[in-house]
Amino acid sequence: MNVPADRKYTRSHEWAKQEDGRVVVGISDFAQESLGDVVFVETPEVGREVQAGEAVAVVESVKTASDIYAPVSGKVVEVNEALADEPELVNGDPYGAGWIFKLEPSDPAEMGALLGPDDYTKVIEEES
Amino acid sequence: MLVEMKRTPLYDEHQRLGGRMVDFAGWALPVQYTSITKEHLAVREAVGLFDVSHMGEFFVRGPEALAFLRWATLNDPARLKVGRAQYSMLPNDRGGVVDDIYVYRTGELEYLVVVNAANVAKDWAHLNRLAEGYDAELEDASDAWALMALQGPRAEAALQTLTDTGLSGVRKNATLTLQVAGVPARIARTGYTGEDGFEIFTAPEDAPGVWRALVGAGAAPAGLGARDTLRLEAGFPLYGHELTDATNPRCTPLAWVIKDKPYYGREALEAAACDERLVGMMLERGIPREGYPVLAGGAPVGRVTSGTQSPLLKKGIALGWVRADLAEEGTELVVEVRGRALPARVVRPPFVPLGKK
Numbered sequence: 001m002n003v004p005a006d007r008k009y010t011r012s013h014e015w016a017k018q019e020d021g022r023v024v025v026g027i028s029d030f031a032q033e034s035l036g037d038v039v040f041v042e043t044p045e046v047g048r049e050v051q052a053g054e055a056v057a058v059v060e061s062v063k064t065a066s067d068i069y070a071p072v073s074g075k076v077v078e079v080n081e082a083l084a085d086e087p088e089l090v091n092g093d094p095y096g097a098g099w100i101f102k103l104e105p106s107d108p109a110e111m112g113a114l115l116g117p118d119d120y121t122k123v124i125e126e127e128s
Numbered sequence: 129m130l131v132e133m134k135r136t137p138l139y140d141e142h143q144r145l146g147g148r149m150v151d152f153a154g155w156a157l158p159v160q161y162t163s164i165t166k167e168h169l170a171v172r173e174a175v176g177l178f179d180v181s182h183m184g185e186f187f188v189r190g191p192e193a194l195a196f197l198r199w200a201t202l203n204d205p206a207r208l209k210v211g212r213a214q215y216s217m218l219p220n221d222r223g224g225v226v227d228d229i230y231v232y233r234t235g236e237l238e239y240l241v242v243v244n245a246a247n248v249a250k251d252w253a254h255l256n257r258l259a260e261g262y263d264a265e266l267e268d269a270s271d272a273w274a275l276m277a278l279q280g281p282r283a284e285a286a287l288q289t290l291t292d293t294g295l296s297g298v299r300k301n302a303t304l305t306l307q308v309a310g311v312p313a314r315i316a317r318t319g320y321t322g323e324d325g326f327e328i329f330t331a332p333e334d335a336p337g338v339w340r341a342l343v344g345a346g347a348a349p350a351g352l353g354a355r356d357t358l359r360l361e362a363g364f365p366l367y368g369h370e371l372t373d374a375t376n377p378r379c380t381p382l383a384w385v386i387k388d389k390p391y392y393g394r395e396a397l398e399a400a401a402c403d404e405r406l407v408g409m410m411l412e413r414g415i416p417r418e419g420y421p422v423l424a425g426g427a428p429v430g431r432v433t434s435g436t437q438s439p440l441l442k443k444g445i446a447l448g449w450v451r452a453d454l455a456e457e458g459t460e461l462v463v464e465v466r467g468r469a470l471p472a473r474v475v476r477p478p479f480v481p482l483g484k485k
Contacts (some may be wrong), residue, residue, distance in 0.1 A: 036353065037165045039437045040415055042466075058466065060415050061354055062164040062436060065466070 001128075003031040003121050004073035004095055006072070011123055015095065018116055019102075022113065023072055026099040027090065029058060030124045038090040043079035044101055050076060051111055057100050059090060064083040072110040074103035082119035137274040137332035141339050145349050152371055153246035154443040155182040157352055164353035168439040170266050171321050171358055172480075175280035176350035177342050180327070184248035185242045185273050186255065190264040193237055201231060202256045202377065204387035208233040208341050213301045213316055215375055217482055218251060221393040221436070224373040225398040228365065230314060232303045242275075244367045245334035251460045258392055272337030278312075278347055279325035279358075281483055287326055291340075300324075300485045307342035316375070320355065322362025325481035353441065357436050360445060362475020363408055367416060369433045370406055380406035381477060404430060405455035408477040409463065411444035414470040422450050422461040423469065429454055432463060445479045446472070 007017035013031035017024045032038065039055070042058040050056050050070040057068035079101045090098040090104060105111065115123065133156040142149060157179065170176045170213035177230040188197060197205045203216035210233050218226035227247040233242040242253045252268055252345030260268055278287055284295050293306040303316035306319060310335040319325040330338050343349060356366070365371045365382065378381060386397075396454025409416065409432070422429050430450030438445045446463065453459060 036160060037163050039165075039442075060437070062168075062357060062439065063416055065415065085195070 001033070001121075001124055002095070003117045003124075005117045006109060007095075008116065009120035009123075010069065010071050010114060012069050013124075014068060014071050016111065018111060019050065021076060021104070023074065023103045023105050024099050025068070025071060025096055025101050027068060027096050027101065029125075030127075031066075032091050032094045032098070035059060035064070035066060037062050038087045041080075041083040041087045041090060041100060044076045046076050046079060048076045050074065050103070059100075064102065068100060069116055072103060072105050073107055074105040075105070076101055077104045078102040129441040136179055137220045137335040138179045138181060138276075138339055139335055142349075143459060144178065147349070147351060150201045150352070152352055153182060153466040156180060156455060157347075159347045160353045161349040164351070164357060165426070165439045167348060167350035168357050169353035170348035171280045171323055171350055171354060172432055172440060173281070175278060175282040175286045175297060175325075175347045176321075176354065177339065177347035178277040178350050178355055179275075179339070180277050181274040181332075182252065183275055184243040184268070184270040185275070185329070186243065186252065187234075187267040187269055188239045188241060188264055189235075189238060190262075193239055195470045196262040196264040197239055197241075197260050198389060199392055200255060201229070201232045202386045202391060203231070204389055205231050205239065206389075207232065209416075210234070211303055212234060213220070213303050213318060217361065217371070217382075218232070219377075219391060219393040219397055220254075221396055222373070223376045223393065223396040225367070225375060225377055226254050226373065228371055230318060234303065234314070239297050244427050246322060246368060249348070249395065268446060271334070274332045274333065276328045276330075276342070277319055277321075278328060278342055279319045279321040279323045281324060282346065283323070283325040283440060286342060287349050288327075289345045290341050303378055306374075309338050311338060313338065315436035315483060318361075320364060322478055322480065323358075323363070324485040325483075328367055330461065345433060356434075357439055359435055360447065361438050361440060361480045361481060362482060363447070364452055365406070365447065366434060375406070375449075376400050376402065379404060390459070402452050404449040405444070405452050406433075406447060407450055407455050408479060409446045409448060409461065409472040410479065411446070411463060411472045413444070414465040415444045416446035416448075416465065416472070420446075421464045424451070424454055429461070440480050442471075444470075447477070
């Protein structure tokens with residue numbers, strides 16, 4: 001299972017990556033693999049203020065709908081518009097073109113509380 | 129608590145093929161091997177292969193086997209010649225359904241009843257209770273059979289490569305015994321996908337060889353995920369969702385199953401009013417899921433019992449119960465998808481054209 005070292009993770013299988021003062025959020029390879037074919041992604045409204053742990057997006061696979069939680073608190077500043085036409089990007093490139101939304105973090109210290117790649121790898125090994 | 133899941137005779141095949149195993153009614157079965165969408169489309173466009181060995185098989189034999197089954201089921205097995213099969217249901221005495229089943233006449237005085245895996249124990253107890261006083265013998269042969277479903281427009285061609293028995297003359301709902309890949313098997317031209325195809329019963333020890341031969345003949349292994357999206361596109365009910373101990377089959381599109389003859393629970397089934405009806409619904413936007421409320425004029429009028437995005441139509445499709453006066457084809461309703469009211473239209477299943485045979 002692919003767990004890139006350049007970002008942080010949550011127990012609920014989101015990844016969060018710092019980029020130009022923003023936090024890009026998506027779901028892990030493990031998460032997309034577990035969900036199966038993604039057919040719809042409901043993205044949050046740009047401008048929405050969210051708290052860490054709040055459900056802000058929904059990824060729907062053929063089988064089920066899954067909430068996506070904000071890894072950190074902040075304001076939604078951008079969503080991945082490409083997912084409207086190509087939700088399968090979440091399966092094909094979960095760490096790249098399949099990103100879901102970007103946050104302007106309100107408390108940069110929250111990033112430090114997320115899981116590193118090694119700890120996240122342990123989480124998915126427990127669930128496998 | 130860790131409960132050991134039961135394994136079908138094809139468990140090792142699923143492992144070898146990289147199937148993602150899940151618990152289905154206590155059985156370890158693959159939800160998918162590659163992708164639900166790919167497996168779904170393989171069945172619609174070519175041929176797919178499912179392990180349905182978890183389903184229960186009961187034999188009913190004896191001079192009064194027919195009389196007993198006429199009493200216990202809603203369809204009329206008196207219409208079955210030897211080598212024919214019919215979809216049916218087991219009614220309870222409260223106007224509901226114990227299970228939906230398939231009844232095969234396998235001999236002059238012998239019938240095979242195939243039941244849902246989750247209901248094997250319940251059905252077995254129910255049928256044994258009803259059989260009292262009939263000169264008929266019941267046998268639970270569930271563990272004595274493996275069952276595979278070969279489904280899709282290329283099913284006949286794939287199976288024909290493995291048998292000398294000509295298949296083109298085998299009609300829908302026909303059943304016969306023959307040799308498949310060098311072992312004895314019973315086949316039936318039946319299925320649960322809305323496509324042409326066969327269900328193939330073999331001895332458990334013969335199943336892996338037949339499975340591999342069918343895969344070698346071009347059948348794509350397909351899991352429970354595709355099985356569910358396929359049956360939903362075809363508008364078929366799934367017991368525990370559309371049909372339950374409390375749902376009246378008279379109020380569903382499957383009312384044709386009920387034949388005019390004496391049967392167990394008839395009074396209760398006929399006495400209940402159809403306040404709600406089971407309908408198909410289609411959404412232009414959004415994916416309906418089980419449990420989502422159905423609204424009209426802002427008020428709750430029903431609920432979704434199964435829903436998905438149709439892999440073929442790329443639209444949200446659902447089966448669900450709605451107030452009887454809103455069940456007409458074309459009625460505009462609303463399905464509440466996570467707090468959002470999305471328009472839905474009542475449609476008559478199937479959602480897609482069914483395969484021919």
